[in-house]
Amino acid sequence: MHTVLVPQSDLRELLDAAKHLGLTLRAGPYVGPAVQRVVISPIDALSAAPGSLVLATTREGNAPSPYQVDVAIRQAIARGFSGLVFIGELVLAETARALAERAGMRVLTCTTGSPPDIAMGIDRIVRGDAVGALARAEYAIDRAGAVAEQGHDAERILAEASEALGLTLSIEPGAGTRWTDPDAVCVGETPVGRLRAEGTDAAVALAVPVIASLVSRAMQRDLSERFAPTQSRADLIVELILADSSRVDAFAADAARLGLPLQLSHAVGWLRVTHRDDPAQRPPRTMSAALELFALQLVEPRSELWHFASMHDDLVVVSSEPLGAGDHQRRLREVGGQLIHHVSELGGQEWVCTLGLGTPQLGASGLRQSAAEARITVETAIAGGRSGSIAATDVTGLRRVLLDFYASPLSRKLLDDVLAPLDALGPERADVAVRTLQAYLANRNSLARAAEVLNLHPNAVNYRVRRAEQALQLDLSDPDHRFAVELACRVRLLSTRR
Numbered sequence: 001m002h003t004v005l006v007p008q009s010d011l012r013e014l015l016d017a018a019k020h021l022g023l024t025l026r027a028g029p030y031v032g033p034a035v036q037r038v039v040i041s042p043i044d045a046l047s048a049a050p051g052s053l054v055l056a057t058t059r060e061g062n063a064p065s066p067y068q069v070d071v072a073i074r075q076a077i078a079r080g081f082s083g084l085v086f087i088g089e090l091v092l093a094e095t096a097r098a099l100a101e102r103a104g105m106r107v108l109t110c111t112t113g114s115p116p117d118i119a120m121g122i123d124r125i126v127r128g129d130a131v132g133a134l135a136r137a138e139y140a141i142d143r144a145g146a147v148a149e150q151g152h153d154a155e156r157i158l159a160e161a162s163e164a165l166g167l168t169l170s171i172e173p174g175a176g177t178r179w180t181d182p183d184a185v186c187v188g189e190t191p192v193g194r195l196r197a198e199g200t201d202a203a204v205a206l207a208v209p210v211i212a213s214l215v216s217r218a219m220q221r222d223l224s225e226r227f228a229p230t231q232s233r234a235d236l237i238v239e240l241i242l243a244d245s246s247r248v249d250a251f252a253a254d255a256a257r258l259g260l261p262l263q264l265s266h267a268v269g270w271l272r273v274t275h276r277d278d279p280a281q282r283p284p285r286t287m288s289a290a291l292e293l294f295a296l297q298l299v300e301p302r303s304e305l306w307h308f309a310s311m312h313d314d315l316v317v318v319s320s321e322p323l324g325a326g327d328h329q330r331r332l333r334e335v336g337g338q339l340i341h342h343v344s345e346l347g348g349q350e351w352v353c354t355l356g357l358g359t360p361q362l363g364a365s366g367l368r369q370s371a372a373e374a375r376i377t378v379e380t381a382i383a384g385g386r387s388g389s390i391a392a393t394d395v396t397g398l399r400r401v402l403l404d405f406y407a408s409p410l411s412r413k414l415l416d417d418v419l420a421p422l423d424a425l426g427p428e429r430a431d432v433a434v435r436t437l438q439a440y441l442a443n444r445n446s447l448a449r450a451a452e453v454l455n456l457h458p459n460a461v462n463y464r465v466r467r468a469e470q471a472l473q474l475d476l477s478d479p480d481h482r483f484a485v486e487l488a489c490r491v492r493l494l495s496t497r498r
Contacts, residue, residue, distance in 0.1 A: 011106060014125060016166025020139030021121050022111035023085075025090050027100035033082045038123040040115050043072050050080030055115050059088060066093045077103040085110055133202035140164035140207045143262070144214050150409055153186075154218040156166065159174040161211045165197070165204055169211065172196045179286065182209040186216045233260045233399040234309040237318060240364060241311070241371045242444070250365045257363070260415060261305065261320055266367040267332045268358040269317035270374035272344055274387055282313050287346050291315060293341050297332045297336075314378075315339070316371060321360075328360040333390055340390070352388035354378050359393050418488040434472070434489050445476065458475040 011030045015023055043056040043064050056072050058064055064072070064086060073096055076084040083106035090109045100107045110118050121135060144161040154171070162169045175442070177184050177191040181262065184191045195212040197204045236258055238392035240251050255262045273282040273288070292308055292315060298307040306321040319332045336355040343353035356378030358370030374391040381391040416423075422430040440461065443449035447458040447465075454461060465476070474481040 018122060018125055019166065020136065021113060021118055022110050026090065026109055027097045028106035029104055032104055032106050035082045035126050038119045038126065040119050043068050046072060048081060051082050053083045053085060054081050055087065057083045057115050063088050063090060070096045071182060073107060074106055077105050082497050083108060089184040122417055133206060136165065136203035139208035141210045144162045144211050146217055147213045153222055154215045157214055157218055161207065165207060170196055183209050183212050184443065185212050185219065187220050187293055190286060190293050217442065233307050236260055236309060237307055237309040237316065241368055245275065245334055248368065251364055262364040262367065264320040265323045265325065265328065265360045265362050267328050268320045268367065268370040268372055268374045269316065269332050269336045270356040270378045271315040271336065271339060271353055272378050272382065273353050274382060276350055277354055279382060283332045283351055288313055288344055291343060298338060318367065318475055323362055328356055329392065332357060336390060336467060350394055353392045354380060354381050354387050357390065357392040362368050415488040418484055420490060422468060429463045433464065433468040434492050436461060437468050437485060438489040440465050441482055
């Protein structure tokens with residue numbers, strides 16, 4: 001006795017791939033004899049080889065009668081067809097359904113197209129050729145494009161395309177995505193991830209770039225609607241920061257119209273991205289755009305009011321809260337820390353992000369003051385070799401003045417020129433001299449008090465001061481000379497403090 005093994009196939013893959021044809025299983029199992037060919041045959045004279053998927057047609061093109069359906073199923077069973085397809089809508093009688101189920105005959109209906117087109121479409125899918133893949137991809141693109149044109153969101157577009165392709169499409173976030181990648185999902189030129197499928201074939205490869213583009217457009221539209229007021233406020237913040245102080249009051253009407261509450265307390269963070277080896281190199285434009293997009297999405301669920309503005313390659317972060325809100329600067333630091341971490345994900349080890357924090361200040365002039373503090377602080381941190389850190393502005397007015405001095409290249413050059421003779425002595429001796437002079441001048445030229453600060457004998461302090469005075473060739477009893485040297489020493493120590 002010999003056992004003949006009949007090749008089996010699962011119709012689920014065919015049904016998923018042929019959704020554009022309206023192919024539906026009405027009775028019988030999914031798994032059955034493999035489909036070897038597709039044949040068109042009149043319902044009253046079915047003729048095909050075993051293993052065929054037969055499209056049963058009527059002479060007038062009308063729906064077959066229950067009697068014709070019953071006879072066709074019996075003939076299909078007797079001749080070993082792989083399945084039987086009826087064109088158009090069909091009411092399958094319970095007796096016919098039971099007959100098909102009992103014999104394992106797969107009965108399908110197809111509602112889209114003429115018999116030749118249906119047969120050709122099914123045959124292409126069964127054989128898996130390029131034309132079939134193109135037809136399936138075209139169907140997925142048409143469905144996704146239709147819902148996109150109706151203004152639906154990215155989630156709905158993905159759902160339609162997934163159903164048409166017969167597999168799940170999703171957006172995989174990834175900082176390594178480039179906007180030129182065919183599967184990239186972008187907002188403008190800012191990549192937010194890539195389109196991934198749980199499986200792949202020729203149809204998926206053809207459809208994914210187009211669907212990714214449709215999803216990108218939908219996300220761009222959605223984000224534009226959500227953040228349009230925020231972008232308008234960003235332009236106003238830039239104008240406010242750059243405007244002359246005499247024009248500050250003129251911004252009140254525009255701020256009220258755009259929903260920018262200038263009357264609140266504002267703490268400003270100033271983020272600057274620099275290259276690790278070349279601080280003068282500008283970050284890629286796509287990185288700045290991606291950072292701003294991430295910032296907008298990051299603060300959206302938070303209860304505080306947040307605003308972002310681009311200043312050249314820098315990102316200005318404004319946190320607005322009622323006057324007297326506790327830990328105002330801490331919340332700004334928390335968000336800033338997440339932004340710094342995101343920059344490391346975007347740029348890797350080549351790029352570092354430094355954040356300067358301004359103190360909370362009230363009103364429009366306070367926002368300007370906090371922004372100035374934040375800018376000076378970030379510039380000072382970078383100039384002092386502390387790139388990649390979060391630097392906070394000190395609350396004392398004197399340190400703010402010193403920071404402003406040190407942030408200016410011209411001011412640093414002038415003050416460095418004052419101490420240049422000490423630098424010629426070498427780094428260690430120069431540092432000792434600067435610290436000694438600072439202690440001496442800060443204590444009104446008192447050797448005794450300077451000795452207490454430095455933990456030295458007054459004679460030792462006197463020796464160091466005289467040596468430094470001789471090297472500088474300045475008279476420290478002269479008020480102007482004394483002021484210049486003390487200022488230079490304070491700024492020098494500020495720049496080296498970690």
